[in-house]
Amino acid sequence: MNDPSYSQILKDGLWNNNTGLVQLLGLCPLLAVTTSAINGLGMGLATTLTLVASSVIISMIRNVVRPEVRIPVFVLVIASVVTVIELGMNAWFHDLYKILGIFIPLIVTNCVIIGRAESFASKQRVDRAFLDGLAMGVGFLLVLVALGGLRELIGKGTLFAQANLMFGEAGKALTLTLLEDYRGFLLAILPPGAFLGLGLLIAGMNVINARRSRRAAATVLPVARAAET
Amino acid sequence: MLSYRKSAITALVLFLFAVTGTALVALTYEGTRERIAANERENLLRKLHLLIAPDRYDNNLFMDTLQARDEKLLGTPEPVMIYRARREGNPVALVMAPVAPDGYSGSIKLLVGINVDGTLTGVRVISHHETPGLGDGIDEERSDWIYLFNGKSLEYPPQQYWDVKRDGGIFDQLTGATITPRAIVKAVRKSLLYYRQHGDDLFAAGPESETPRGKQ
Numbered sequence: 001m002n003d004p005s006y007s008q009i010l011k012d013g014l015w016n017n018n019t020g021l022v023q024l025l026g027l028c029p030l031l032a033v034t035t036s037a038i039n040g041l042g043m044g045l046a047t048t049l050t051l052v053a054s055s056v057i058i059s060m061i062r063n064v065v066r067p068e069v070r071i072p073v074f075v076l077v078i079a080s081v082v083t084v085i086e087l088g089m090n091a092w093f094h095d096l097y098k099i100l101g102i103f104i105p106l107i108v109t110n111c112v113i114i115g116r117a118e119s120f121a122s123k124q125r126v127d128r129a130f131l132d133g134l135a136m137g138v139g140f141l142l143v144l145v146a147l148g149g150l151r152e153l154i155g156k157g158t159l160f161a162q163a164n165l166m167f168g169e170a171g172k173a174l175t176l177t178l179l180e181d182y183r184g185f186l187l188a189i190l191p192p193g194a195f196l197g198l199g200l201l202i203a204g205m206n207v208i209n210a211r212r213s214r215r216a217a218a219t220v221l222p223v224a225r226a227a228e229t
Numbered sequence: 230m231l232s233y234r235k236s237a238i239t240a241l242v243l244f245l246f247a248v249t250g251t252a253l254v255a256l257t258y259e260g261t262r263e264r265i266a267a268n269e270r271e272n273l274l275r276k277l278h279l280l281i282a283p284d285r286y287d288n289n290l291f292m293d294t295l296q297a298r299d300e301k302l303l304g305t306p307e308p309v310m311i312y313r314a315r316r317e318g319n320p321v322a323l324v325m326a327p328v329a330p331d332g333y334s335g336s337i338k339l340l341v342g343i344n345v346d347g348t349l350t351g352v353r354v355i356s357h358h359e360t361p362g363l364g365d366g367i368d369e370e371r372s373d374w375i376y377l378f379n380g381k382s383l384e385y386p387p388q389q390y391w392d393v394k395r396d397g398g399i400f401d402q403l404t405g406a407t408i409t410p411r412a413i414v415k416a417v418r419k420s421l422l423y424y425r426q427h428g429d430d431l432f433a434a435g436p437e438s439e440t441p442r443g444k445q
Contacts, residue, residue, distance in 0.1 A: 035361040061246075066235075069243045080250035084257045091261035094268040102358075155362065162370060186405055189362030 003124065006131055013135025019112045020143030020198075021205050026110040030144060031194035033103055037160050040148030042096070043103050044141025046085065048134065050107050053081045055121040055133030062122045074117045082108045096166055112140060143201065150197050155189035157182030277312055279369075280342030280350045281322050286314035290324075293436050297325065302423040304328035304336070304416055313432060320345045320432040326355070327423075329416035333408045334358045337367070341420045347428065352378040352417055357409075364409035374403060374410070383421045391418040 004012070019025050026047070033043045057077050065073045086104040089097040097104075107113065116136055121129040149159055157179030163171030187193050270291070277290055293315065296308035303309045305328040314321045322344045329337040337357040342350035352375055359365050366372035377400055383391075392398025393411050402410045424431070 065242060066239045069239055072243060073246045076246050076250045080253050083254045087257045087261045087265070091264040091268065094272065184404070186362070
Protein backbone atom coordinates (compact mmCIF):
# COMPACT_ATOMS: atom_id res chain seq x y z
CA MET A 1 0.00 0.00 0.00
CA ASN A 2 1.45 3.35 -0.92
CA ASP A 3 1.41 5.90 1.82
CA PRO A 4 -0.94 8.82 1.35
CA SER A 5 0.39 12.30 1.98
CA TYR A 6 -0.84 14.37 4.91
CA SER A 7 -2.87 16.65 2.67
CA GLN A 8 -4.40 13.63 0.96
CA ILE A 9 -5.46 12.20 4.34
CA LEU A 10 -7.00 15.53 5.29
CA LYS A 11 -8.85 15.91 2.01
CA ASP A 12 -10.16 12.35 2.18
CA GLY A 13 -11.40 12.70 5.73
CA LEU A 14 -13.02 16.09 5.30
CA TRP A 15 -14.47 15.76 1.82
CA ASN A 16 -13.61 13.03 -0.71
CA ASN A 17 -14.21 10.11 1.57
CA ASN A 18 -16.34 11.83 4.20
CA THR A 19 -17.71 9.42 6.78
CA GLY A 20 -21.20 10.83 6.88
CA LEU A 21 -21.78 11.79 3.25
CA VAL A 22 -19.66 9.40 1.18
CA GLN A 23 -18.92 6.29 3.22
CA LEU A 24 -22.32 6.57 4.89
CA LEU A 25 -20.95 4.82 7.94
CA GLY A 26 -22.20 5.45 11.45
CA LEU A 27 -25.67 6.35 10.25
CA CYS A 28 -27.27 5.23 13.50
CA PRO A 29 -25.81 8.01 15.67
CA LEU A 30 -25.78 10.36 12.70
CA LEU A 31 -29.51 10.14 12.16
CA ALA A 32 -30.51 9.67 15.78
CA VAL A 33 -28.83 12.55 17.57
CA THR A 34 -28.93 15.34 15.01
CA THR A 35 -32.08 17.00 16.27
CA SER A 36 -30.10 20.14 17.03
CA ALA A 37 -26.76 21.63 16.13
CA ILE A 38 -25.51 21.33 19.71
CA ASN A 39 -26.38 17.64 19.94
CA GLY A 40 -24.51 17.11 16.67
CA LEU A 41 -21.51 19.03 17.96
CA GLY A 42 -21.36 17.01 21.18
CA MET A 43 -21.63 13.68 19.44
CA GLY A 44 -19.09 14.81 16.85
CA LEU A 45 -16.56 15.80 19.52
CA ALA A 46 -16.93 12.53 21.40
CA THR A 47 -16.63 10.50 18.19
CA THR A 48 -13.55 12.45 17.09
CA LEU A 49 -11.87 11.85 20.44
CA THR A 50 -12.60 8.12 20.22
CA LEU A 51 -11.44 7.90 16.61
CA VAL A 52 -8.14 9.64 17.32
CA ALA A 53 -7.42 7.58 20.44
CA SER A 54 -8.35 4.23 18.89
CA SER A 55 -6.48 4.97 15.63
CA VAL A 56 -3.31 5.88 17.49
CA ILE A 57 -3.44 2.81 19.74
CA ILE A 58 -4.20 0.46 16.88
CA SER A 59 -1.43 1.92 14.79
CA MET A 60 1.00 1.44 17.69
CA ILE A 61 0.10 -2.21 18.15
CA ARG A 62 -0.21 -3.04 14.45
CA ASN A 63 3.01 -5.08 14.38
CA VAL A 64 2.19 -7.05 17.52
CA VAL A 65 -1.24 -8.32 16.60
CA ARG A 66 -1.58 -11.23 14.20
CA PRO A 67 -4.17 -10.81 11.45
CA GLU A 68 -6.20 -13.78 12.73
CA VAL A 69 -7.10 -12.02 15.96
CA ARG A 70 -7.03 -8.41 14.83
CA ILE A 71 -10.80 -7.87 14.84
CA PRO A 72 -11.32 -9.00 18.47
CA VAL A 73 -8.31 -6.91 19.49
CA PHE A 74 -9.71 -3.86 17.68
CA VAL A 75 -13.06 -4.36 19.38
CA LEU A 76 -11.35 -4.64 22.76
CA VAL A 77 -9.32 -1.50 22.18
CA ILE A 78 -12.30 0.51 20.96
CA ALA A 79 -14.61 -0.65 23.73
CA SER A 80 -11.96 0.12 26.37
CA VAL A 81 -11.27 3.56 24.90
CA VAL A 82 -14.95 4.45 24.78
CA THR A 83 -15.52 3.26 28.35
CA VAL A 84 -12.53 5.20 29.63
CA ILE A 85 -13.72 8.33 27.82
CA GLU A 86 -17.20 7.86 29.23
CA LEU A 87 -15.93 7.48 32.80
CA GLY A 88 -13.51 10.37 32.39
CA MET A 89 -16.22 12.66 31.09
CA ASN A 90 -18.53 11.64 33.89
CA ALA A 91 -15.84 12.52 36.42
CA TRP A 92 -14.39 15.73 35.03
CA PHE A 93 -17.00 17.15 32.67
CA HIS A 94 -20.11 16.08 34.49
CA ASP A 95 -22.44 18.67 32.99
CA LEU A 96 -21.38 17.80 29.48
CA TYR A 97 -21.70 14.14 30.32
CA LYS A 98 -25.28 14.60 31.42
CA ILE A 99 -26.15 15.80 27.92
CA LEU A 100 -24.04 13.39 25.91
CA GLY A 101 -24.03 10.50 28.36
CA ILE A 102 -26.55 8.44 26.47
CA PHE A 103 -24.71 8.92 23.17
CA ILE A 104 -21.26 7.91 24.34
CA PRO A 105 -21.82 4.14 24.55
CA LEU A 106 -23.39 4.41 21.08
CA ILE A 107 -19.96 5.29 19.71
CA VAL A 108 -18.83 1.69 20.19
CA THR A 109 -21.40 0.67 17.62
CA ASN A 110 -20.24 3.27 15.13
CA CYS A 111 -18.72 1.30 12.26
CA VAL A 112 -16.55 4.27 11.30
CA ILE A 113 -14.23 3.51 14.19
CA ILE A 114 -13.59 -0.13 13.42
CA GLY A 115 -13.67 0.73 9.71
CA ARG A 116 -10.76 3.15 10.06
CA ALA A 117 -8.96 0.76 12.39
CA GLU A 118 -9.19 -2.04 9.84
CA SER A 119 -8.63 -0.12 6.62
CA PHE A 120 -6.20 2.55 7.73
CA ALA A 121 -4.74 2.60 11.23
CA SER A 122 -3.68 -1.03 11.22
CA LYS A 123 -1.51 -0.41 8.17
CA GLN A 124 -0.08 3.05 8.75
CA ARG A 125 2.45 4.88 10.90
CA VAL A 126 1.20 6.49 14.08
CA ASP A 127 1.38 10.06 12.78
CA ARG A 128 -0.71 9.22 9.73
CA ALA A 129 -3.18 7.20 11.80
CA PHE A 130 -3.54 10.16 14.17
CA LEU A 131 -4.20 12.56 11.32
CA ASP A 132 -6.62 10.16 9.68
CA GLY A 133 -8.58 9.74 12.90
CA LEU A 134 -8.69 13.50 13.33
CA ALA A 135 -9.70 14.21 9.73
CA MET A 136 -12.37 11.51 9.66
CA GLY A 137 -13.68 12.64 13.04
CA VAL A 138 -13.83 16.31 12.08
CA GLY A 139 -15.46 15.39 8.76
CA PHE A 140 -18.10 13.44 10.67
CA LEU A 141 -18.49 16.29 13.16
CA LEU A 142 -19.10 18.82 10.39
CA VAL A 143 -21.82 16.64 8.86
CA LEU A 144 -23.42 16.15 12.28
CA VAL A 145 -23.44 19.89 12.97
CA ALA A 146 -24.69 20.72 9.45
CA LEU A 147 -27.49 18.18 9.62
CA GLY A 148 -28.35 19.12 13.21
CA GLY A 149 -28.35 22.81 12.30
CA LEU A 150 -30.51 22.22 9.24
CA ARG A 151 -33.07 20.20 11.17
CA GLU A 152 -33.07 22.60 14.11
CA LEU A 153 -33.49 25.61 11.83
CA ILE A 154 -36.35 24.11 9.82
CA GLY A 155 -37.92 22.36 12.79
CA LYS A 156 -37.69 25.06 15.45
CA GLY A 157 -36.37 28.20 13.79
CA THR A 158 -33.33 28.41 16.06
CA LEU A 159 -29.64 27.60 15.85
CA PHE A 160 -27.39 26.46 18.70
CA ALA A 161 -30.25 26.39 21.19
CA GLN A 162 -29.14 25.05 24.59
CA ALA A 163 -25.52 25.87 23.90
CA ASN A 164 -25.34 26.58 27.62
CA LEU A 165 -25.51 22.83 28.24
CA MET A 166 -22.09 22.53 26.66
CA PHE A 167 -20.44 25.90 27.17
CA GLY A 168 -21.98 27.04 30.45
CA GLU A 169 -23.96 30.24 30.88
CA ALA A 170 -21.84 32.08 28.30
CA GLY A 171 -23.17 29.66 25.70
CA LYS A 172 -26.62 31.20 25.95
CA ALA A 173 -25.35 34.11 23.87
CA LEU A 174 -24.63 31.66 21.04
CA THR A 175 -28.26 30.78 20.58
CA LEU A 176 -29.73 32.41 17.51
CA THR A 177 -33.44 32.75 17.00
CA LEU A 178 -33.56 33.21 13.28
CA LEU A 179 -37.29 33.02 12.77
CA GLU A 180 -39.40 34.88 15.32
CA ASP A 181 -42.81 33.42 16.19
CA TYR A 182 -42.02 30.36 14.13
CA ARG A 183 -44.59 27.65 14.71
CA GLY A 184 -42.11 24.87 14.07
CA PHE A 185 -42.04 22.15 11.46
CA LEU A 186 -42.10 18.89 13.35
CA LEU A 187 -41.16 16.66 10.42
CA ALA A 188 -37.64 18.03 10.44
CA ILE A 189 -37.13 17.01 14.07
CA LEU A 190 -38.69 13.57 13.68
CA PRO A 191 -36.70 10.65 12.23
CA PRO A 192 -37.92 11.17 8.63
CA GLY A 193 -36.41 14.64 8.80
CA ALA A 194 -33.02 13.05 9.44
CA PHE A 195 -33.24 10.96 6.26
CA LEU A 196 -34.53 13.87 4.18
CA GLY A 197 -31.88 16.20 5.55
CA LEU A 198 -29.07 13.73 4.96
CA GLY A 199 -30.37 13.17 1.41
CA LEU A 200 -30.31 16.91 0.80
CA LEU A 201 -26.76 17.20 2.13
CA ILE A 202 -25.55 14.34 -0.09
CA ALA A 203 -27.33 15.88 -3.08
CA GLY A 204 -25.67 19.20 -2.33
CA MET A 205 -22.27 17.55 -2.16
CA ASN A 206 -22.87 15.79 -5.48
CA VAL A 207 -23.84 19.07 -7.12
CA ILE A 208 -20.62 20.69 -5.91
CA ASN A 209 -18.52 17.72 -7.02
CA ALA A 210 -20.19 17.61 -10.45
CA ARG A 211 -19.68 21.34 -10.95
CA ARG A 212 -16.04 21.04 -9.94
CA SER A 213 -15.26 18.17 -12.26
CA ARG A 214 -17.12 19.91 -15.09
CA ARG A 215 -15.01 22.99 -14.58
CA ALA A 216 -11.85 20.91 -14.42
CA ALA A 217 -12.85 18.99 -17.51
CA ALA A 218 -13.82 22.14 -19.40
CA THR A 219 -10.35 23.58 -19.08
CA VAL A 220 -8.65 20.42 -20.26
CA LEU A 221 -10.87 18.51 -22.56
CA PRO A 222 -14.40 19.69 -23.34
CA VAL A 223 -15.38 16.29 -24.72
CA ALA A 224 -14.89 14.64 -21.34
CA ARG A 225 -17.85 16.54 -19.89
CA ALA A 226 -20.47 14.10 -21.09
CA ALA A 227 -18.59 11.18 -19.65
CA GLU A 228 -18.07 12.91 -16.29
CA THR A 229 -21.71 13.61 -15.69
CA MET B 230 -0.97 -23.29 8.35
CA LEU B 231 -0.11 -21.97 11.73
CA SER B 232 2.05 -24.09 13.94
CA TYR B 233 0.90 -24.78 17.49
CA ARG B 234 3.56 -22.43 18.75
CA LYS B 235 2.29 -19.58 16.61
CA SER B 236 -1.30 -20.28 17.59
CA ALA B 237 -0.33 -20.24 21.24
CA ILE B 238 1.44 -16.90 20.84
CA THR B 239 -1.55 -15.45 19.01
CA ALA B 240 -3.87 -16.62 21.75
CA LEU B 241 -1.55 -15.16 24.34
CA VAL B 242 -1.51 -11.79 22.59
CA LEU B 243 -5.29 -11.75 22.50
CA PHE B 244 -5.38 -12.72 26.16
CA LEU B 245 -2.96 -9.95 27.06
CA PHE B 246 -5.07 -7.40 25.27
CA ALA B 247 -8.16 -8.62 27.08
CA VAL B 248 -6.37 -8.32 30.42
CA THR B 249 -4.92 -4.90 29.60
CA GLY B 250 -8.25 -3.59 28.38
CA THR B 251 -10.09 -4.84 31.43
CA ALA B 252 -7.40 -3.53 33.76
CA LEU B 253 -7.51 -0.13 32.10
CA VAL B 254 -11.27 0.12 32.45
CA ALA B 255 -11.16 -1.17 36.03
CA LEU B 256 -8.45 1.33 36.99
CA THR B 257 -10.30 4.22 35.39
CA TYR B 258 -13.46 3.11 37.15
CA GLU B 259 -11.70 3.00 40.51
CA GLY B 260 -9.97 6.31 39.85
CA THR B 261 -13.11 8.14 38.89
CA ARG B 262 -15.65 6.46 41.14
CA GLU B 263 -15.45 8.92 44.02
CA ARG B 264 -15.47 11.93 41.76
CA ILE B 265 -18.47 10.59 39.89
CA ALA B 266 -20.31 9.87 43.13
CA ALA B 267 -19.51 13.39 44.36
CA ASN B 268 -20.69 14.86 41.07
CA GLU B 269 -23.92 12.93 41.28
CA ARG B 270 -24.48 13.98 44.87
CA GLU B 271 -23.87 17.61 44.07
CA ASN B 272 -26.12 17.27 41.06
CA LEU B 273 -28.85 15.74 43.18
CA LEU B 274 -28.52 18.48 45.78
CA ARG B 275 -28.82 21.09 43.03
CA LYS B 276 -31.99 19.36 41.84
CA LEU B 277 -33.39 19.15 45.38
CA HIS B 278 -32.71 22.85 45.78
CA LEU B 279 -34.86 23.54 42.74
CA LEU B 280 -37.76 22.07 44.68
CA ILE B 281 -36.92 23.25 48.21
CA ALA B 282 -35.11 26.56 48.42
CA PRO B 283 -32.01 26.19 50.63
CA ASP B 284 -33.19 28.95 52.99
CA ARG B 285 -36.39 27.08 53.85
CA TYR B 286 -34.67 24.32 55.81
CA ASP B 287 -31.74 23.87 58.16
CA ASN B 288 -31.24 20.11 58.33
CA ASN B 289 -29.03 17.92 56.20
CA LEU B 290 -31.23 16.55 53.43
CA PHE B 291 -28.95 13.62 52.75
CA MET B 292 -29.01 12.50 56.39
CA ASP B 293 -32.76 12.83 56.86
CA THR B 294 -33.99 10.30 54.35
CA LEU B 295 -36.54 7.55 54.21
CA GLN B 296 -37.07 4.75 51.80
CA ALA B 297 -40.65 4.03 50.81
CA ARG B 298 -41.92 1.06 48.90
CA ASP B 299 -45.31 1.18 47.17
CA GLU B 300 -45.43 -0.12 43.64
CA LYS B 301 -48.99 1.05 43.02
CA LEU B 302 -48.51 4.68 43.99
CA LEU B 303 -44.81 5.24 43.46
CA GLY B 304 -44.52 3.37 40.19
CA THR B 305 -41.64 1.06 41.00
CA PRO B 306 -41.08 -2.13 43.01
CA GLU B 307 -37.79 -0.62 44.18
CA PRO B 308 -37.62 1.49 47.34
CA VAL B 309 -38.10 5.19 46.61
CA MET B 310 -35.93 7.78 48.33
CA ILE B 311 -37.64 10.49 50.32
CA TYR B 312 -35.67 13.54 51.43
CA ARG B 313 -37.15 15.49 54.30
CA ALA B 314 -36.62 19.18 54.91
CA ARG B 315 -37.11 20.63 58.38
CA ARG B 316 -36.54 23.99 59.99
CA GLU B 317 -35.75 24.00 63.69
CA GLY B 318 -37.10 20.49 63.80
CA ASN B 319 -40.46 21.31 62.24
CA PRO B 320 -41.39 19.63 58.95
CA VAL B 321 -41.24 21.98 55.98
CA ALA B 322 -41.46 19.86 52.88
CA LEU B 323 -40.25 16.61 51.40
CA VAL B 324 -38.97 15.51 48.05
CA MET B 325 -39.57 12.03 46.78
CA ALA B 326 -38.25 10.25 43.75
CA PRO B 327 -41.11 8.24 42.23
CA VAL B 328 -41.18 6.75 38.76
CA ALA B 329 -43.72 7.21 35.98
CA PRO B 330 -43.61 3.66 34.60
CA ASP B 331 -45.69 4.28 31.48
CA GLY B 332 -43.77 6.86 29.45
CA TYR B 333 -43.69 6.64 25.68
CA SER B 334 -40.39 4.78 25.81
CA GLY B 335 -39.86 3.35 29.24
CA SER B 336 -39.96 4.76 32.73
CA ILE B 337 -39.50 8.39 33.57
CA LYS B 338 -37.74 9.15 36.84
CA LEU B 339 -39.15 12.12 38.70
CA LEU B 340 -38.50 14.30 41.70
CA VAL B 341 -41.68 15.49 43.34
CA GLY B 342 -41.51 18.18 46.01
CA ILE B 343 -44.45 18.39 48.42
CA ASN B 344 -44.97 21.05 51.10
CA VAL B 345 -46.12 19.90 54.49
CA ASP B 346 -49.63 21.24 53.63
CA GLY B 347 -49.88 18.95 50.60
CA THR B 348 -49.23 21.47 47.83
CA LEU B 349 -46.55 20.75 45.28
CA THR B 350 -43.37 22.81 45.44
CA GLY B 351 -42.74 21.51 41.96
CA VAL B 352 -41.78 18.54 39.86
CA ARG B 353 -38.61 17.81 37.90
CA VAL B 354 -37.68 15.03 35.51
CA ILE B 355 -34.39 13.34 36.37
CA SER B 356 -34.12 10.88 33.53
CA HIS B 357 -36.22 9.82 30.58
CA HIS B 358 -35.94 8.35 27.11
CA GLU B 359 -38.75 10.27 25.46
CA THR B 360 -38.68 11.32 21.81
CA PRO B 361 -36.38 14.30 21.17
CA GLY B 362 -38.37 17.30 20.00
CA LEU B 363 -41.67 15.85 21.20
CA GLY B 364 -41.84 14.14 24.57
CA ASP B 365 -38.63 15.68 25.85
CA GLY B 366 -40.50 18.92 26.45
CA ILE B 367 -41.02 17.54 29.96
CA ASP B 368 -37.38 18.44 30.59
CA GLU B 369 -37.01 21.79 32.29
CA GLU B 370 -34.25 22.65 29.84
CA ARG B 371 -36.51 22.14 26.85
CA SER B 372 -39.77 23.74 27.84
CA ASP B 373 -41.68 25.26 30.74
CA TRP B 374 -44.25 22.49 30.79
CA ILE B 375 -43.08 20.93 34.06
CA TYR B 376 -43.76 24.22 35.92
CA LEU B 377 -47.49 23.56 35.44
CA PHE B 378 -47.33 21.50 38.62
CA ASN B 379 -46.05 24.31 40.84
CA GLY B 380 -48.52 24.98 43.63
CA LYS B 381 -51.01 22.31 42.57
CA SER B 382 -52.50 19.85 45.05
CA LEU B 383 -55.18 17.18 45.27
CA GLU B 384 -57.68 19.92 46.20
CA TYR B 385 -56.65 22.25 43.41
CA PRO B 386 -57.43 20.99 40.87
CA PRO B 387 -59.89 18.38 42.20
CA GLN B 388 -58.80 14.85 41.48
CA GLN B 389 -61.05 14.27 38.46
CA TYR B 390 -59.21 17.09 36.66
CA TRP B 391 -55.78 15.57 37.27
CA ASP B 392 -55.42 14.66 33.61
CA VAL B 393 -54.11 16.10 30.39
CA LYS B 394 -56.62 18.28 28.54
CA ARG B 395 -57.30 15.61 25.95
CA ASP B 396 -58.58 13.35 28.74
CA GLY B 397 -60.71 16.11 30.25
CA GLY B 398 -58.17 17.42 32.76
CA ILE B 399 -56.50 20.78 33.17
CA PHE B 400 -52.92 19.95 32.19
CA ASP B 401 -51.69 20.88 28.71
CA GLN B 402 -50.27 18.11 26.63
CA LEU B 403 -47.16 18.77 24.59
CA THR B 404 -47.36 19.32 20.84
CA GLY B 405 -47.31 15.88 19.30
CA ALA B 406 -46.89 14.10 22.61
CA THR B 407 -49.76 13.09 24.88
CA ILE B 408 -48.52 9.82 26.32
CA THR B 409 -45.52 11.38 28.05
CA PRO B 410 -47.41 14.19 29.86
CA ARG B 411 -50.23 11.76 30.69
CA ALA B 412 -47.75 9.43 32.39
CA ILE B 413 -46.25 12.25 34.43
CA VAL B 414 -49.58 13.78 35.47
CA LYS B 415 -50.66 10.35 36.65
CA ALA B 416 -47.44 9.71 38.56
CA VAL B 417 -47.56 13.10 40.28
CA ARG B 418 -51.19 12.60 41.30
CA LYS B 419 -50.32 9.22 42.77
CA SER B 420 -47.38 10.71 44.65
CA LEU B 421 -49.76 13.22 46.19
CA LEU B 422 -52.11 10.38 47.10
CA TYR B 423 -49.22 8.57 48.72
CA TYR B 424 -48.41 11.70 50.69
CA ARG B 425 -52.04 12.11 51.74
CA GLN B 426 -52.07 8.52 53.03
CA HIS B 427 -48.72 8.57 54.79
CA GLY B 428 -47.78 12.24 55.13
CA ASP B 429 -47.59 12.53 58.92
CA ASP B 430 -45.82 9.20 59.29
CA LEU B 431 -43.31 10.24 56.67
CA PHE B 432 -42.19 13.15 58.79
CA ALA B 433 -42.53 11.36 62.12
CA ALA B 434 -40.33 8.37 61.35
CA GLY B 435 -36.72 8.74 62.35
CA PRO B 436 -34.02 8.86 59.72
CA GLU B 437 -34.13 5.36 58.45
CA SER B 438 -30.75 4.59 57.16
CA GLU B 439 -27.74 6.42 56.01
CA THR B 440 -27.19 5.15 52.52
CA PRO B 441 -23.69 5.35 51.06
CA ARG B 442 -24.98 8.20 48.90
CA GLY B 443 -26.20 10.08 51.94
CA LYS B 444 -22.75 10.88 53.29
CA GLN B 445 -21.76 14.45 52.82
